[in-house]
Amino acid sequence: MKIVRIYVTYKPSVFDPQGETITSAVQSLGYPQIKKIGVGKFFDVQLDDSADLEQTISEVAEKLLVNFNLETYRYQVLEEQK
Amino acid sequence: MKIVRIYVTYKPSVFDPQGETITSAVQSLGYPQIKKIGVGKFFDVQLDDSADLEQTISEVAEKLLVNFNLETYRYQVLEEQK
Amino acid sequence: MKVAVVVFPGSNCDIDLYEALTSVCQAQAEYVSYQQDNLSGFDAVMLPGGFSYGDYLRCGAIACFSKIMPAIKAFAEAGKPVFGTCNGFQILTEAGLLPGALKRNDSLKFVCKTVGLKVENNQTIFTQLYQQAEQIKLPIAHADGSYYADQATLAELEANHQVVFRYVGENPNGSLHEIAGITNRRGNVLGMMPHPERAVEALLGNTDGLRLFKSLLTGNLKEAIN
């Protein structure tokens, strides 16, 4: 069993109201040392060892997990489990 | 300037309806090799070098970014920039 | 004319569309389950608002993989009318039947209220009974209605008169170019965030949405398709 973490974020050109709101909330809480907070989501995908990892991940990301109008993704193999 | 990534997930005992729904959607798309998809969010926090990283991060996580009734977090220093 | 109202798991404005078509406009309509794969016998398809699959992942994303979707795509490709409101619009963009995407409102909150709209193109089968540039009011009720597309796509939408409804006065969600509703290039697929089906009876206080249904149902479709 493998776990692959897929990170999804807005493309830099897309305005992210959530990131803006959190940044200003943090600053108003009294943390001027924090310049910016960006927000993203991730999916931890548990895969059979038999699976062709690269292909499965890119298919699932492209078909379902990521909307390419707005978002981009990266992934990382987290761990291999027995 | 440092960037710290804070990962927030549901505690394992907490029911995650979104993860369940996405998992079954992916499986019915024809990916039986995917056993489970967990969902989380992350925050990329840009910090002044001057900041006491550990303390700032744990304070901000606790005050704003994480709901301890349901969630837990981990963090990781991503990079140091000039 | 017979209209299919498609019901996905979590759709909840299906009855509103159905009643607007049947009890208000006296048209023929039928509910069609997301598990069916065939739309033969229908002259138009409508995708209702609601929360298909609980809005989990992204609004409308999971519904795109329903069994009915290929039939809807074929229907649209054949040039027949397809209409989506609210979650229906989100599904149409996720399915690629309309360009762009709908993201979280700038306020980050769900908003239910009546907003001002301008009819930007009355040369479509959905808007032929409105005046060009007419201002109307329709209810909105969504958390993810901020229309986004890249600059090139926006320019193309404008150049082809695909923007059919634009918010006037206040932009309630942060949509680029104040876009409230668009068609595809051919003009036979319309998606919009506002709910015309909530504005078809005087008893409920607003009838500005009625002409959208009447436009479609008049049958004698002006050749609005370019």
Place this chain on the structure above:
Amino acid sequence: MVTEMTPEEIKIKKPYLNWGLSEKEYNYICQKLLKRLPNYTETGLFAVMWSEHCSYKMSKALLRKFPSQGVRVLQGPGEGAGILDIGDNQAVVFKAESHNHPSAVEPYQGAATGVGGIIRDIFSMGARPIALLDSLHFGEINRPRIKYLINEVVAGIGDYGNCMGIPTVGGEITFDSCYAGNPLVNAMCVGLMDQNDMQKGRAQGIGNAVIYVGAKTGRDGIHGATFASADFADERETQRSAVQVGDPFMEKLLMEACLELTHQHQDWLVGIQDMGAAGLVSSSCEMASKAQSGMELQLDLVPQREPNMSAYEIMLSESQERMLLCVKTGFEEEVKQLFKDYGLEAVVIGRVTSGHQYILWQHGQKVTDIPVSSLTEDVLEEQVPEKQPQRIQTAQEPITWLAQFDVEHVFYQMLQQPTIASKKMFTQTYDSQVRTNTVVGPGSDAAVLRIRRTKKGLAMTTDGNGRLVYLDPEVGGKLAVLEAAANLVASGAEPLGITDCLNYGDPHDPEIYWELHHSIKGMAAACRALKIPVISGNVSLYNENNHQAIYPTPMVGMVGLIQNLQPRATIALKNAGDQVYLIGTTKDDYAGSELQKLLTGSISGKLQDFDLASVTALLKKMLTAVQRGLTNSVHDLSEGGLAVAAAESAFATQFGLRLEVDLSDQQLFSETPGRFLVTVPAEKTAGFTDLLGSNAQLVGQVTAQKTLELKTLTGCYQLDLLQAEKLWEEAIPCLMKSKD
């Protein structure tokens, strides 16, 4: 896996005390009911089923004071929700429920699952839920924690109802420092049904299947029911296990599937009940108890989300979005298939048995074997001492007060008081229109929904004013019922019935029990005078934070029937030149008023009693006037009195008012109950005054200017309504934004 204590260890170590079971109760169970020591699982079942939340052991005797009969009552208290006949073979179903404690701990999920729970109560009766209302009470908006609570609670309520496609059409939100540590989150759901579809939560017929449907069982909210029945101190760690997460998408599927089952396959179904507080144990033993059946369940068959759950955990879990069915033998497969079509799991977990035992099996062991009634019927009703609180004993004079104040200044201030100011910032995050039946949504005296394919409408409201009940529980209780009835009458609806949420502090405090007793007495008296039965309700006790109780706050949810939606009045002014009438007598009523709060910062004094008979007669006449279409607008006078009601009637219209009243300046803000502000078109004034007689006093006209001109016995004022409306609308957004 943790090893469980043996029955003997339980007897010695008394863990049940922490679960809310008293030693006296434990001994009674051992000696009288079982004649043996209960094991760990059984002790847990007793603790939760004997909690106040499930058994009403302390409030039962008081609740019997409510009238619950009436010609329209098809189902009174005792089932998931009450049902009333509305003619044409249709019925209206409603119930309210509190989720105060879960919301104090986890406001978003607490509020959301409160809404989810009340919706299940409605569709388990066979009714389609058509509307939600909420009654929320928070601390003053002055600290980040309070703002956080408000935002999260409102979002939790909105998100659940929005996703379900059930419009949230009304409610109330008030603010007072007594709720700071213990907010009140009450939700009400209204359903509509054909009378032939009525269901009950019963399990009968030996051999019939007990079927579990919906979400899997996890370790959520174990002991939520006892938690709701225990004092609430700042021990956050121990409460965290109680957090449940709502899944409105699952509930939407569950609702549609259950409605298909109850509407189309009644021949398969014997009974249906939702799993609410105390989950599987309370639903299953109540279903068996109501039918005087026995029941055996195989816990290994219960769908489980987590490994190694004990019998105790499975039975007490409060995982959301689950229902329990009793299905006739032979139809199990059909039922499973029906749910499968909605993507849901339905599992036979047991059978109805002969006799009256409640038997649970796990891993081949019999883990429970006790009489069903020992959990439901045999609960010891608790006798609680009561005592009149000091503040009420000390004889007080009514506040008649003549402190000088500047009318103009107070008028604008009053509109910005959070309890009076516009709640649009919150209500506009609720979908109030979905299903296209909402004729009047949030912002009027009562919400109104039409009933499709008839001329009829349903009006509904929630009302509760803790301040008044605090000053005098009995008079305050009457006022809560009266306020709700007045809101319905103003909408042209005949009040049909009541549901309530009784929110109080720790009933073991004799003064609090006295408050509970006397407010119920007052409510019951008003119900009897107005002939409105109480058909369902909910009791929430232990609303305290660090031993500081909230104001006693009974919430009244009331539903009324509009026979003909066509002549219809709303609070909004309609037409310049209409005559304005003030209905009812204005006295010096300032105790507990918004004016007192504004000028003195607190509330005090003696509440003046009022005559129920004459108010009832007045409401009847008002209803006739609205039904005959004599009125263009009607608004009942409540917080802030005449001046505030006049301003509210003018907001969002292009009109103003010119009024001349035989009142003192301060009486403009008096809160004497049983009054309305009414506008009548010129051609109907004769009919109107004939009907209302001396109750109606002509006080002015609707004008085309956005000003409120007020002439009193002592002064003359020109109030700018545009400015007033702006202040009224911006007050709450401004408070919510400010950074302290």
